[in-house]
Amino acid sequence: MKKGLILLFTGNGKGKTTAALGLALRAMGHHFKICMIQFIKGSWQCGELEALKRFEDLMEIHVMGRGFTWKSDDFNKDKQAAQTAWQFAKQMIASEKYQIIILDELTHIIKLKMIDEKEIVAALCAKPKDLHVIITGRDASELLVDAADLVTEMQAVKHPFKAGIKAQKGIEF
Amino acid sequence: MKKGLILLFTGNGKGKTTAALGLALRAMGHHFKICMIQFIKGSWQCGELEALKRFEDLMEIHVMGRGFTWKSDDFNKDKQAAQTAWQFAKQMIASEKYQIIILDELTHIIKLKMIDEKEIVAALCAKPKDLHVIITGRDASELLVDAADLVTEMQAVKHPFKAGIKAQKGIEF
Numbered sequence: 001m002k003k004g005l006i007l008l009f010t011g012n013g014k015g016k017t018t019a020a021l022g023l024a025l026r027a028m029g030h031h032f033k034i035c036m037i038q039f040i041k042g043s044w045q046c047g048e049l050e051a052l053k054r055f056e057d058l059m060e061i062h063v064m065g066r067g068f069t070w071k072s073d074d075f076n077k078d079k080q081a082a083q084t085a086w087q088f089a090k091q092m093i094a095s096e097k098y099q100i101i102i103l104d105e106l107t108h109i110i111k112l113k114m115i116d117e118k119e120i121v122a123a124l125c126a127k128p129k130d131l132h133v134i135i136t137g138r139d140a141s142e143l144l145v146d147a148a149d150l151v152t153e154m155q156a157v158k159h160p161f162k163a164g165i166k167a168q169k170g171i172e173f
Numbered sequence: 174m175k176k177g178l179i180l181l182f183t184g185n186g187k188g189k190t191t192a193a194l195g196l197a198l199r200a201m202g203h204h205f206k207i208c209m210i211q212f213i214k215g216s217w218q219c220g221e222l223e224a225l226k227r228f229e230d231l232m233e234i235h236v237m238g239r240g241f242t243w244k245s246d247d248f249n250k251d252k253q254a255a256q257t258a259w260q261f262a263k264q265m266i267a268s269e270k271y272q273i274i275i276l277d278e279l280t281h282i283i284k285l286k287m288i289d290e291k292e293i294v295a296a297l298c299a300k301p302k303d304l305h306v307i308i309t310g311r312d313a314s315e316l317l318v319d320a321a322d323l324v325t326e327m328q329a330v331k332h333p334f335k336a337g338i339k340a341q342k343g344i345e346f
Binding site: 019051 | 323
């Protein structure tokens with residue numbers, strides 16, 4: 001059996017968004033069209049955004065969130081931005097224009113109760129048959145895990161910040 | 174403190190090599206030079222190899238292994254190929270030509286006792302100060318975990334093969 005998968009990269013370790021981008025890269029080698037929607041905007045993506053300019057024919061990136069919501073100054077504005085992003089994501093999912101859609105940091109939007117989880121899972125389950133959807137973010141909810149075909153939990157075994165090493169260019173951002 | 178890191182992506186889950194490639198992509202956005210050495214050759218990389226042709230100015234890929242060693246027809250030939258790959262890797266590490274070196278599936282070479290683990294760890298610890306080294310592969314040994322600055326364990330929570338879904342283009346290869 002072959003079908004479009006729902007893939008979930010979760011856990012507290014490093015490598016969730018990077019694994020999604022690695023998969024995008026692999027798929028673009030097969031000329032797949034990809035749409036990535038970032039639900040939380042952060043300056044750390046500047047490296048990827050720059051590199052992915054070489055794939056403008058195959059990959060679209062929509063940075064739609066309002067910044068790091070866990071440091072939010074205005075929950076309502078964040079919620080509104082998340083809802084706009086989600087409406088857009090639903091359109092992209094239904095559009096049949098892409099082979100892969102990446103919903104980056106979607107788990108946070110669910111955790112912060114900005115969008116109803118059941119609505120999200122229903123939309124994922126109603127996706128076009130051949131479309132792959134990749135979801136990233138820590139603290140994935142049980143419903144999301146149930147809906148996914150593949151779940152990898154990235155567990156931080158060891159992290160350099162704990163040893164006093166700073167975030168640095170090319171690695172963290 | 175800033176320094177070149179040893180990063181290890183291990184565990185039985187999907188996303189180890191893909192996370193390494195995602196990191197490479199991020200770093201290439203900052204014009205880092207990257208050298209990737211694959212210790213086990215497999216047909217599944219065709220998507221990435223094709224896509225990464227767009228980064229020929231920044232990234233070199235050396236496929237050096239002999240195939241899937243766990244289905245090996247000739248252990249001695251595999252061991253010889255692994256040792257050639259490792260000698261090459263050591264040269265690249267010492268060359269100071271790159272900001273990142275990826276040693277893909279290196280853990281297997283250690284596990285299969287094709288190269289002495291202590292020699293590998295010693296070479297990693299003696300790397301140029303600013304160089305980042307990314308190591309991927311399941312069953313990382315304790316010495317390797319100790320030597321690494323960052324370790325993420327990719328744990329398979331759920332895998333589509335178990336549900337009877339086949340490996341498919343753009344996702345698994």
